[in-house]
Amino acid sequence: MSSTEEGGGTVGAPGRAVSTDQTIINNNPLETIIPIQCTNFLLSNGELENLRSLDEAFNGNQLEPTAKPLIQRVPSTLGRHKDFRKYFKPKVISIGPLHHDDPTLHGSEKLKLKLAAHFVKNIGVNKETLYNNMKTEINDLKKCYDPKELEKYSNDDEKLAWMFFVDGCAILQAIYMRYGNDDVDDQDNDHMSNELSIKNDLLTYVYLDLFLLENQLPFRVLKLLTSWSENGEKFMKAIKRFIDDNVITPAEMKEPQSHQQDRFCSSERWQQQEEEPIHLLNLLRRRLLSRKEEKRKPWRHCRFCTRLFRYLINRSNQTRTRRHHSHTFRNVKELKNAGIWLKASETSCLTDISFNRIFFVGKLWLPPITVDDSTGPKFMNLIAHEMCPDFDNDFTVTSYICFLDSLIDEAEDVKDLRDAGILYNGLGSDEEVAKLFNKMNTDLVPSPTIYNGVKRQIHNHCKNMWINYAAQAYHTHFRSPWTFLAFVGAIAALLLSALQTYYTIHQPK
Incomplete structure (x- = not known):
């Protein structure tokens, strides 16, 4: 039966009955028209395939x-x-399979073999046993990667197992060379580096490459290589020190030894409580988001004055709530003009951001951060890690970069952050730091909930007319010692003039 009935009507057109037990051949010999049960229309094989793709997409994209x-x-x-x-x-x-065939990195194979050989010597387990453990777990390790990235190794588990073995040993030995012992000093570390003929600058570049998203190795590989020997514990401790060194700031390094030990122990307990990290980059993110709960001491002030001040603030905010629905944000310069002081938080945790206020003065607490040549690569790869479609997270790192970019518009903002002990500039000029954060914020979408409370508090503080008047008066008359002295002199002159006028009028006759 043809696809067109007598009279020019199309089979399956509205108003016509269609038999469901017949197949209709279209003019195209390669396509079959199939009637749909309980309906009055027909669909081709291609159209049915398109509709099935919706079901596959619905079932396949659920995490x-x-x-x-x-x-x-x-x-x-x-x-x-x-x-x-x-x-x-x-x-x-190159670490792992994603950049293994990059011709510009083939020279690193000799470096990795040298590091791996020294690791086998230091771990105290024969190389055959270590490699066999890797080969035994190869099927589970392959599940840690995007399947399309391992298509070339689908029939070559031996090559993949050898890659994991060498790369894992190289990572552990490279980190151990600088972070292997609490008691060794810099000279001993340099001696270990010279023993392998690895220059310090080359080792630093290796450390930077370990935090690239496409250069990651499953953390399970490092566990397999260190779990078969008592010496493995010192390699895992070296990794913890390596991660801490990429987070702590110069201010934290100046803390007493007991405080540093407490911070390290708390970090160690946190890692033991959490499940095994995915890779080193994921471990760095966990460390940046780990926070020791500490209550900040409130400011002491008069209870009556506080109640009166809050009443005036709330009344002013209620009149403005109808007109302001979004929490607009300002840079550091404008925040200072609004009477907000910048203070460094007690930890480097990216969520350790808070705001409090007393009378007409607010305090914004920000975690200290060191900005150097590694800041851009580390944070951009952390952001890329958060943007991976199968990683369910709250985009804290992304939101932090957006928050910091909103504070920094120009070099003067960077200088104010440096003066407050929040930012340590190891990059160069303050202008370069401002450009870096402005560039990193390109096309980033922060979480609508992270830092929302702080933004709302700052917004309400800046929009209150009482605070604006007080802040303007402060910056006009008390911004520097000279303006303060001029203000005091003007007040004294007015008082003297008033006294002179009084005594002139009431002079005894």
Whole structure:
């Protein structure tokens, strides 16, 4: 039966009955028209295939809550930016399969073999046993990667197991060379580096490459290599020190030894409580978000004055709530003009941001941060990690960079953050730091809930007319000692003039 009945009507057109037990051949000999049961229309095989793709997409894109994110490429949203590409590509060493065949990194194979050989010597387990453990777990390790990245190794588990073995040993030995012992000093570390003929600058570039999203190795590999010997514990402790060294600031380094030990122990307990990290970059993110709960001491002030002040503030805010629905944000310069002081938080945790206020003065607490050549690559790869479609997270690092970018518009804002002990500039000029954060914020979408409370408090503080008047008066008359002295002199002159007028009028006759 043809697809067109007599009279020119199309089979399956509205108003016509269609038999469901017949197949209709279209003019195209390669396509079959199939009637749909309980309906009065027909669909081709191609159309049915298109509709099935919707069901596959619906069932295939659901994330399993217990599944770990896969090691994969940087999302295209970030990778297509020319300024960001250099942040995602290894400079010295390739780790894992994603950049293994990069011809510009083939020279790193000898370096990795040298590091791996010294690790086998230091761990105290024969190399055959270590490699066999890796080969035994190869099927589970392959599940840690995006399947399309391992297509070339689908029939070559031996090559993949050897890659994991060498790369894992190289990572552990490279980190141990600088962070292996609490008691060794810099000279001993240099001696260990010279023993392997590895220069310090090359080792520093290796450390930077270990935090690239596309250069990650499953943390399970490091566990397999260190769990078969008592010496493995010192390698895992070296990793913890390595992560801490990439987080703590110069201010924290100046703390008493007991405080540093407490911070390290709390970090160690935190890592033991959490499940096994995905990779080193994921471990760095956990460390940046770990926070020791401490209550900040409130300011002491008069209870009556506080109640009166809050009443005036709340009344003013109620009249403005109808007109302001979004929490607009300002840079550091404008916050200072609004009577907000900047203070360094007690920890480097990215969520340790808070705001409190007493009378007409507010305090914004921010975690201290060191900005150097590694800041851009580390934070951009952390952001790329958060943007991976299979990683369920709250985008804290992304929101932090957006928050910091809103504070920094120009070099003067960076200087104010430095003066407050919040930012340590190891990059160069303050202008370069401002450009870095403005560039990193390109096309980033922060979480609508992270820092929302702080933003709301700052917004209400800046929009209150009583606070604005007080802040303007403060910056006009008390911004510097000279303006303060001029203000005092003017008040004294007025008082003297008033006294002179009084005595002139009431002079005894």
